[in-house]
Amino acid sequence: MTITKGDPAHPPSPVARAATERATPPPTRRSHVPNEGSAEAAAVERARKGMLHEGRELKRTRIGADVLCEALLRQGVEVIFSYPGGVILPLYDVLGDYPELRHVLVRHEQGGAHAADGYARVTGRVGVCMGTSGPGATNLVTGIGTALLDSVPMVAITGNVPSALIGKDAFQEIDINGITLPMTKHNYLVRDADDLPRVVAEAFHIARTGRPGPVHIDITKDALQQETRAEHPTDAEIVAGLPGFRPNLDGHGRQLKLAAAEIAAARRPVILAGHGVLHAEAWDDLRAFAEKTQIPVAWTLLGIGVIDETHPLAYGYMGMHGWKHVNRAIQSADLLIAIGMRFDDRVTGNVRTYAPYARIVHVDIDPAEIGKNVAVEVPIVGDAGRVLRALTPLVDPVDPATRADYFAQLTEWKADSVASSWHGSGAWRDGLLSADYVIERIGELTEHEATYVADVGQNQMWLARYAGFRHPNTHVSSGGLGTMGFSVPAAMGAALGRPDRETWAITGDGGFQMTFQELMTLVADHIPVKIALLDNKKLGMIRQWQEIIYAGNYHSANLPGPDFAKLADAFGIPAFRARTPGEVDDAIRAAQAVDGPALIWFEIAEEQNVFPMMPAGKGLSDLIEKWGGAEE
Amino acid sequence: MPAHSAPPPRALPGGGETRRHVLVAVVLNKPGVLNRVASLMRARNFNIDSLAVSHTDSDDVSRMTITLHGDDVAVEQAAKQLYRLIDVLKVQDVTSEPTIQQELALVKIRATDSNRSEVLKLVELSRGRVVDLADGSVIVEVTGTESEIDAFVALVRTYGIKELVRTGAVVMARGSGSIEEAIKR
The missing domain is CATH 3.40.50.1220 (TPP-binding domain)
Structure with missing residues (x-):
């Protein structure tokens, strides 16, 4: 067997491809690939064309895992966010043969799912994430749910134990199909490699057609390993095979x-x-x-x-x-x-x-x-x-x-409303740094041209209110599920989807501490996300509700965090700090100047609330605009 | 702001009067489709009264008859949610249409030497059919609408019901129209 494997350490990216196709790339374009323009990148481009237009000759038998890769490429997939594991190893055994499929090794499957989500939201294309059976699959679940509630087109792929072991409580076996059933637009369990071309094509069609949503494909290990000659279906065959899926697009x-x-x-x-x-x-x-x-x-x-x-x-x-x-x-x-x-x-x-x-x-x-x-x-x-x-x-x-x-x-x-809820001076009470000011400065200094990815809670509301959005698909936020920890991994995907724009992750100290393991992915894959960490040393929205609705009974609202500058440093990410309004602009500019990921640690006022606020169960006319006698 | 006083509260969907509804769903006969339907009804907070499933004249298409209680808007919402399932071809609320509704029940009734003839007489009058006779019990098969079977069960309860199983209603609209021919294309 003579197989030339690609080098997964240096995957090609959409940037590399676009860069070779365009004579003069716009000055704002950034590369995630260290060897852009090199002979290697050119070789990858040739390989990609050979793959897509002339078919490819495998010097070994074609197995289910090959079919999966082919099907993904046919769907125009350029990046997958994934984490290996026992039963999905047959796929990793052939991934090197498909260097056109950029594989981003995330540090947690949840991060992979959010990254696929962020990629999908800024590109309008289907995001793809993968994981192994058992815990790999259950780790994807939060990200799949996030995509469902926000109608984001996503295909999540998991390996499963060999079909003969299904139902036997094998190692790392869980009924992931049963778990994702109520939280996907549709899901599949594939036990036969011959079914893979149809299933993958259907999954992408369903994910992006009509109201978009996530589709989950669970594939048994033996199906990934099985030899197959199954052919890929045409678009017409896919539609004909789904008689129950005919979304109504034209208004009556x-x-x-x-x-x-x-x-x-x-x-x-x-x-x-x-x-x-x-x-x-x-x-x-x-x-x-x-x-x-x-x-x-x-x-x-x-x-x-x-x-x-x-x-x-x-x-x-x-x-x-x-x-x-x-x-x-x-x-x-x-x-x-x-x-x-x-x-x-x-x-x-x-x-x-x-x-x-x-x-x-x-x-x-x-x-x-x-x-x-x-x-x-x-x-x-x-x-x-x-x-x-x-x-x-x-x-x-x-x-x-x-x-x-x-x-x-x-x-x-x-x-009237703008005047009553805006801290143009940058200072909240006692001169403490006001979060709305920070957000407004990020919007201004990025000229409203970046992608802004929110986490959940106060930071999310400040971003929605004060950044000043000019363009579609520049705002990414977990609205329906309200998934804390969304921001950094989703920004990772968004940055790969739209490398021509700066990507900012706006996060609180709570959400950041949920998924900051993906900082290492940002470094390893050269993904230039700028992270604006709004640190009030609190679960701010929890604190706000406890102050206003639970009579100031603060329980678990304080959230001690690490020294975030040292933390970023440990990952090799430059960190900047701002504690006063005067330090904000310099910190933002410094982060923008970094070629790669950067973090800004904004130590904001600890007790600032987001106003106005409609208490749950009340109506839109019952807005609270101030609390404790103080204008917020 | 309009000058007049506060308007009446906006009506909430699903706040109407509850009644029994019958939904017919034509679905692809694929593994897990029953699970999808059941899971959806649970997740959307609908309580199924009965559910009967079998394949149709075509082996790859199944038909479900679902009965549930709810107001018209809530049941319409249930039908729309069912429609979102990829394997569901057609959903119809036949509650207000002229239909044939039949349910089958097997009832194992306590019957001693002293009252067996009385039980059998009652069964005969109720157009039930004795399908098993044993020492101390009879099994009776009855078909009819849900309320007819309710009535029969109430009637024989005095003798003692040892076991009862009901299929749940199956329903078909009267006339020459066909839900299976009208599946969405």
């Missing part, structure tokens, strides 16, 4: 007319734009629709980026920690046009008092979302982009002068 004509009539009659309409607009890549359609109808746009947490925040019709971020002016507009609206969002409880608060004067037009690609949380007047099932493109010609252009009173009130509310 009659419903579109009803929606147009509602819009024509409305005097105080508001658009509520969500993640579905980003999935449909319909930001231009949304803007055209909003401009023609002169309707202000509010967005959900995952809808951030649907419209440039400096656009005159961009009104703001809604919900529990959203802007007061946005929630006021919703509460006084006579029509809500909800597009690709699902009226989550963090958006509506108490449904009984939600938008009491408003009729609702609800556009969503998933019929099950319509009427689930709120009753609506005009349901439209369809892809956000297709519906907007069909609806816009049906509505009459609106002269902004006819909305003068409405706009004047909106402007007044906005000025």
